[in-house]
Amino acid sequence: MTVPFLKIDGIRKEYGPVVAVEDVNLTIERGELVTFLGPSGSGKSTTLYILAGFEKPTLGDIRLNGQTLLSTPSHQRNIGMVFQRYTLFPHLSVGDNIAFPLKVRRKSKADVTERVREMLKLVRLEGYEDRKPAMMSGGQQQRVALARALAYDPPILLMDEPLSALDKKLRDELQHEIRRIHHETDVTILYVTHDQEEALRLSDRIAVFSKGRIDQVGTGPELYADPATRFVAEFVGDSDFLSCRVTHSQGGRANVVLGGDFAVEGVPLHDERGTPGEGALLLRPERIDLSRSEPTGWRGLPVRVDDVTFLGSNVHVIAQTGWGETVSVRLPFGHEHISGLSRGDEAWLRFDPNEAHVFV
Amino acid sequence: MLLDFDRLGWWRWALGGFTAAVAAFLLLPIVFIAALSFGSSQWLIFPPPSWTTRWYSELFADQRWLDAALNSLKIGLVVTVLSVVIGLAASFALVRGRFRGRETLKALFLTPMILPVVVLAVALYAFFLRLGINGTMTGFVIAHLLVALPFSILALTTALEGFDKSIEDAAILCGASPFEAKMRVTLPGISAGLFSAAIFSFLTSWDEVVLAIFMASPTLQTLPVRIWSTLRQDLTPVVASVSTLLVLVTIVLMLLVALIRKGLSKP
Ligand SMILES: Nc1ncnc2c1ncn2[C@@H]1O[C@H](COP(=O)(O)OP(=O)(O)O)[C@@H](O)[C@H]1O
Ligand SMILES: [Mg+2]
Numbered sequence: 089m090t091v092p093f094l095k096i097d098g099i100r101k102e103y104g105p106v107v108a109v110e111d112v113n114l115t116i117e118r119g120e121l122v123t124f125l126g127p128s129g130s131g132k133s134t135t136l137y138i139l140a141g142f143e144k145p146t147l148g149d150i151r152l153n154g155q156t157l158l159s160t161p162s163h164q165r166n167i168g169m170v171f172q173r174y175t176l177f178p179h180l181s182v183g184d185n186i187a188f189p190l191k192v193r194r195k196s197k198a199d200v201t202e203r204v205r206e207m208l209k210l211v212r213l214e215g216y217e218d219r220k221p222a223m224m225s226g227g228q229q230q231r232v233a234l235a236r237a238l239a240y241d242p243p244i245l246l247m248d249e250p251l252s253a254l255d256k257k258l259r260d261e262l263q264h265e266i267r268r269i270h271h272e273t274d275v276t277i278l279y280v281t282h283d284q285e286e287a288l289r290l291s292d293r294i295a296v297f298s299k300g301r302i303d304q305v306g307t308g309p310e311l312y313a314d315p316a317t318r319f320v321a322e323f324v325g326d327s328d329f330l331s332c333r334v335t336h337s338q339g340g341r342a343n344v345v346l347g348g349d350f351a352v353e354g355v356p357l358h359d360e361r362g363t364p365g366e367g368a369l370l371l372r373p374e375r376i377d378l379s380r381s382e383p384t385g386w387r388g389l390p391v392r393v394d395d396v397t398f399l400g401s402n403v404h405v406i407a408q409t410g411w412g413e414t415v416s417v418r419l420p421f422g423h424e425h426i427s428g429l430s431r432g433d434e435a436w437l438r439f440d441p442n443e444a445h446v447f448v
Numbered sequence: 449m450l451l452d453f454d455r456l457g458w459w460r461w462a463l464g465g466f467t468a469a470v471a472a473f474l475l476l477p478i479v480f481i482a483a484l485s486f487g488s489s490q491w492l493i494f495p496p497p498s499w500t501t502r503w504y505s506e507l508f509a510d511q512r513w514l515d516a517a518l519n520s521l522k523i524g525l526v527v528t529v530l531s532v533v534i535g536l537a538a539s540f541a542l543v544r545g546r547f548r549g550r551e552t553l554k555a556l557f558l559t560p561m562i563l564p565v566v567v568l569a570v571a572l573y574a575f576f577l578r579l580g581i582n583g584t585m586t587g588f589v590i591a592h593l594l595v596a597l598p599f600s601i602l603a604l605t606t607a608l609e610g611f612d613k614s615i616e617d618a619a620i621l622c623g624a625s626p627f628e629a630k631m632r633v634t635l636p637g638i639s640a641g642l643f644s645a646a647i648f649s650f651l652t653s654w655d656e657v658v659l660a661i662f663m664a665s666p667t668l669q670t671l672p673v674r675i676w677s678t679l680r681q682d683l684t685p686v687v688a689s690v691s692t693l694l695v696l697v698t699i700v701l702m703l704l705v706a707l708i709r710k711g712l713s714k715p
Binding site: 140142161162163164165166167168169171172173175176177178179188189192193233236237240 | 612614615617618619620621622623624625626628629632633636637639
C-alpha cells in the first residue's frame with residue numbers, strides 16, 4: 089500500500105467546553121485542490137490552523153508522506169498560506185514582501201531577484217514591485233499574498249476564504265486565476281470557503297463540513313447526485329424537501345408516501361438515524377418536469393402554481409402541494425408548458441424516483 | 449446632528465470667543481515666560497524695558513545648570529529604553545495573552561497614572577532609604593520608570609491591538625521563527641506606537657519634578673529640581689530662560705510625534 093501524500097487522521101479540537109472539530113478524517117493526493125465547504129463556525133478554519141501549526145489538536149494526527157507534522161513548529165513546516173484578511177507586511181514593498189520568505193531562507197541575492205520576478209509574473213503583477221501594500225486594491229493584495237506564499241515552493245498551500253472580502257466580479261476573476269496557478273504549479277491546495285459556487289468552480293474534491301465534522305467528501309457532481317446527508321443535499325445545489333412516510337425499505341431503497349396517498353417507489357435511502365418511518369424526500373428543482381394537463385400514462389403529483397419568475401435561460405416556478413408543502417421547479421426557457429403559466433393554475437409534477445433521495 | 453455648528457447663529461461667535469479665551473489662558477503664561485527670558489529686567493518686569501540674551505549666556509556659563517541638564521538627559525534616556533522594552537513585553541502579554549485577570553492586570557499597570565505622585569514619592573523615599581539608593585541614578589531611574597511605564601503600555605497595547613496577528617502568523621509560515629517574525633514584521637508594523645511610547649516616556653521623566661525632589665541629593669539633581677531650588681533662593685530671569693528651553697524641547701518632541709504618526713499612518 090502506498091503512503092498517502094497528506095493524511096488528516098482523526099483530528100479533534102476542543103476549546104474549553106466547545107468542540108470546534110470532531111473526528112475529521114481526510115486523505116489528500118499530491119497536486120489536488122480540495123475545498124473545505126461549510127457554514128460559518130463548522131470548523132473549517134480550525135482544521136486549517138491545525139495544518140498550519142497555529143493550533144494543536146486535542147486528538148489525532150496530521151501526516152505528510154507518512155511523517156507526522158505535529159512535532160514540527162509552524163515556521164519549519166514549509167507550508168504556504170493565504171489568509172482571509174490582508175496580511176501583507178505593511179512596511180515592505182510588494183517585491184520585499186515576496187522576497188521575505190526567500191531572505192529568511194538565506195537565498196542568494198540573485199536567486200531572490202529572479203524568483204520575485206517569476207512570482208510577479210505568475211500572479212500577473214509585473215511592474216508593481218515597488219508599490220506599498222496600502223497602495224494596492226484588495227484583489228491585488230491577495231495576489232501578492234499568493235505570490236509570497238508560493239515563492240518558496242511549498243508542497244501545500246492553505247487558503248482560508250481568501251476572496252470573501254472581494255466583490256463578485258473580482259472574486260470570479262481571481263477564482264479563475266487560482267485555477268490557472270494551480271495547473272501551472274502543481275501545488276496541493278486546501279481551500280476554505282462557505283460559498284458552494286466557489287467550491288464547485290475550484291475544486292477537484294469538496295469536503296463538506298457541518299458542526300465540526302466532515303459529512304461527505306467527493307467531487308461536485310458526486311455530492312450533487314448522491315448526497316450522503318440532508319445537510320450536504322441542502323448545501324450543494326438547490327433542493328426541495330417534502331416530508332414523507334417510509335412504508336417499506338430494502339437494499340438501500342425505500343417506498344414512500346407523500347401527503348397521505350402519493351406513493352413513490354424505489355427511492356435511494358439514507359439512514360441518518362432520525363425518527364423511524366418519518367423521512368424527507370429530496371428533489372432537485374431542475375430535475376422536476378411539469379405538465380399543465382393531467383398526464384396520461386404516468387401519475388403526476390398535483391400542485392397549484394403560486395408564482396412564476398422569469399430568470400433568463402430558465403423559469404422558476406413555485407408550486408404548492410394539496411397538503412400545503414412548497415416545491416420549487418426550474419424549467420428551461422421554451423419548455424412547452426410555460427407560456428401563459430400563472431398563479432393559481434393547476435399543474436402536475438413528475439420526477440424520476442432514482443434521482444430522488446429519502447433521508448430518515 | 450443636534451448641534452450643527454453652521455446653524456448655531458450668533459452662538460458661533462460666543463463659542464469661538466470662549467475657545468480663544470481658553471487657549472489664551474493656557475498659552476499666555478508660556479508666552480510671558482519666553483518674553484521675560486529675553487527681558488533686560490533683573491526683577492522680571494513686564495513688559496521688559498529692553499531686550500537681551502544675557503540670561504542665556506549666564507545659563508550656559510553655569511556648570512551647575514549644565515550638569516543638571518545632563519543628568520536629566522541621562523535619566524530620561526535610560527528610562528525611555530527601559531520603559532519601551534518592559535512596556536513592549538507587558539503589552540504582548542496583555543494583548544495576546546489568554547489568561548484570567550488580564551483586564552485587572554492591565555488596570556494595575558496603569559495605576560501610577562492616577563495615583564497622586566506625592567503618595568508614590570513618599571512611599572518610594574521610605575523604601576529607597578532602606579535599599580540605600582536614595583540620591584543615586586538607579587533611584588531616579590526606577591522612580592521615573594514607574595510613572596513612565598503606564599504611558600508606554602497605553603501606547604503599545606493600542607498599537608498591538610490595531611496590528612492584525614494574522615500578519616505575524618503569515619511571517620511565521622513564511623519561515624521566520626516567532627521571535628524573528630516579531631522583530632522583522634510586528635515591530636516595524638507598530639513603529640508609530642513605539643515612537644509614541646519612547647517620546648512620552650522621555651517627556652514624563654524629563655518634566656518630572658515631585659519624585660525628583662524626593663530622590664535628589666546635593667550632588668545629583670535634575671533640571672526641574674534645579675529650577676525649583678533656584679526659584680526658592682532668588683528669582684532670576686535665568687529660570688525663565690531654562691523654562692523657555694524646556695518648553696522648546698517639549699514642543700519639538702511633540703511635533704516629532706505628530707509628524708511620525710502622520711508619516712507612518714500614510715506611507
Ligand atoms: N480560539 C478559539 N476559542 C474558542 N472557540 C473557538 C476558537 N476558535 C474557534 N472557535 C470555535 O470553534 C468553532 C469552529 O470555528 P472555525 O473553525 O473558525 O469555523 P469556520 O472557519 O468553519 O467558520 C466555532 O464554534 C468557534 O466559535
Ligand atoms: Mg473561518
